[in-house]
Amino acid sequence: MQAYTRERRLDSILTVIPIVAIVTVLVGLFGLAFFSDQDYGQHLSLWLVVIGSPLAAYATRRLIQRDRQELGGWVFTITHLLLVTAAYVDFWSLHSHIPYLYAIFIITASLLIGLAASFQTWLLSSIMLLAGLLLSGEFSFANLGAILVPIIINLGLAVVSLLAAIDWQMALESVTELRRRAQDRRDELFEIQETLSLTNAKLRFVNQELDRARQEALRERDLRTRFMNNVSHELRTPLNAVVNFAHILAMGGRGQVTAEQGDYLGRIERSGKHVLDVLNDLLDMAQIESGEFKLYPARVSLHPICEDAMSHVRGLVWDKNVELIRDYPQEWPVIEGDQMRLTQALINLLGNAAKYTDTGHIALRVRPGPVSVVICIEDTGVGIDPQHHELVFQEFRQVDETAARRRMGTGLGLPITRHLIARHGGTIAVQSALGQGSTFTITLPIIPESAPAGVTTA
Numbered sequence: 325m326q327a328y329t330r331e332r333r334l335d336s337i338l339t340v341i342p343i344v345a346i347v348t349v350l351v352g353l354f355g356l357a358f359f360s361d362q363d364y365g366q367h368l369s370l371w372l373v374v375i376g377s378p379l380a381a382y383a384t385r386r387l388i389q390r391d392r393q394e395l396g397g398w399v400f401t402i403t404h405l406l407l408v409t410a411a412y413v414d415f416w417s418l419h420s421h422i423p424y425l426y427a428i429f430i431i432t433a434s435l436l437i438g439l440a441a442s443f444q445t446w447l448l449s450s451i452m453l454l455a456g457l458l459l460s461g462e463f464s465f466a467n468l469g470a471i472l473v474p475i476i477i478n479l480g481l482a483v484v485s486l487l488a489a490i491d492w493q494m495a496l497e498s499v500t501e502l503r504r505r506a507q508d509r510r511d512e513l514f515e516i517q518e519t520l521s522l523t524n525a526k527l528r529f530v531n532q533e534l535d536r537a538r539q540e541a542l543r544e545r546d547l548r549t550r551f552m553n554n555v556s557h558e559l560r561t562p563l564n565a566v567v568n569f570a571h572i573l574a575m576g577g578r579g580q581v582t583a584e585q586g587d588y589l590g591r592i593e594r595s596g597k598h599v600l601d602v603l604n605d606l607l608d609m610a611q612i613e614s615g616e617f618k619l620y621p622a623r624v625s626l627h628p629i630c631e632d633a634m635s636h637v638r639g640l641v642w643d644k645n646v647e648l649i650r651d652y653p654q655e656w657p658v659i660e661g662d663q664m665r666l667t668q669a670l671i672n673l674l675g676n677a678a679k680y681t682d683t684g685h686i687a688l689r690v691r692p693g694p695v696s697v698v699i700c701i702e703d704t705g706v707g708i709d710p711q712h713h714e715l716v717f718q719e720f721r722q723v724d725e726t727a728a729r730r731r732m733g734t735g736l737g738l739p740i741t742r743h744l745i746a747r748h749g750g751t752i753a754v755q756s757a758l759g760q761g762s763t764f765t766i767t768l769p770i771i772p773e774s775a776p777a778g779v780t781t782a
């Protein structure tokens with residue numbers, strides 16, 4: 325940074341030197357034109373000025389270029405002081421203005437040489453003035469008083485130029501400091517840029533890896549879905565045969581069966597149906613996870629959906645002391661939905677209610693509103709601990725393993741139900757406490773103003 329300050333200083337000096345030299349030459353030429361009166365050989369001092377000033381400027385420039393700045397400054401200053409003194413002697417008069425010209429070089433000296441140089445130059449100029457007075461043979465104490473005026477004025481100028489030079493030096497230093505800070509900032513920015521491009525490259529790499537992993541996962545998911553579809557198809561066909569043949573045999577389709585045989589056949593049929601239900605749930609879940617679960621929506625009334633689900637649940641509680649309550653509205657709303665899947669959702673909830681309720685009631689309550697319908701499935705069964713309310717909606721979660729074992733299940737019914745309801749733009753929530761029954765509340769959007777008139781409760 326010191327080098328920078330020095331460079332700026334040299335720039336200024338190299339600009340000032342030719343300007344001062346040109347002004348001096350012009351003054352010399354002007355003097356020649358003005359005072360020579362056709363005889364141009366008359367005033368040798370002016371010729372010295374016209375020739376000496378540019379020569380001194382040239383020499384100074386060369387010295388500065390050779391890194392001898394101080395010497396160059398002195399050569400320039402002393403030469404010009406001598407030239408001014410020569411002109412002073414040549415044009416001697418008691419109240420000559422020429423000594424004031426020293427001021428120019430007192431000022432430039434502080435710039436060319438250094439801060440203290442203005443005083444040294446002033447001292448030199450004063451000595452030369454005195455010498456000039458002596459050389460012109462006019463020395464006397466009265467005349468000494470006359471040159472005291474320019475000497476004092478030049479001293480004042482030396483002080484002023486010193487102050488200006490200090491200011492200038494400080495300005496230069498603050499510019500240098502600003503430049504240093506800008507450089508630092510540039511370096512920091514460069515570093516940040518480097519880090520950024522490195523991070524960018526890393527991100528690109530991670531992105532590529534992620535993309536590869538995603539493709540892999542997608543491939544795997546496709547494989548799994550295909551596998552699930554195949555397996556469930558392969559299992560469902562023989563299972564259906566088992567269930568149907570057991571039913572036919574139990575009904576006496578191939579001859580009378582004993583009560584014991586009928587009981588066995590009934591168990592085969594029930595177990596087969598249960599395995600079919602589990603298979604269906606597994607297949608649904610696999611499709612939900614792979615994003616391939618499809619709905620076939622249409623405008624449907626809620627009434628047949630509720631009735632289908634209730635008739636299904638009737639078969640599940642026929643041997644229990646459980647009352648089935650239908651709390652239906654006067655007018656049924658119409659919704660945009662997949663009838664089969666909505667029935668499945670209600671069967672899941674009513675099926676759970678039947679599974680976990682041994683006495684009391686199971687109610688299906690339907691409350692249509694202006695934009696949505698609220699469906700509550702309420703039971704008086706074992707209930708669910710509030711801390712498990714969110715858990716029961718997660719796949720394969722059965723909150724009480726021992727109770728769940730007594731009541732068969734996969735832990736897929738509620739997650740599938742929640743997905744079905746969400747796909748219809750609805751929500752599902754549970755209110756329950758251990759031993760106090762459960763209420764699952766579904767809210768589904770309806771098609772406004774579309775309730776078909778006259779469909780009433782069954």
Ligand code: ADP
Nearest residue numbers: 676677680707716722723733734735736737738
């Ligand atoms: P599962 O096939 O085991 O019934 P679900 O996903 O349908 O699976 O239910 C998850 C768990 O939530 C059940 O294991 C049970 O503990 C609890 N649960 C669901 N419905 C009820 C209910 N009506 N009463 C008590 N517990 C219930």
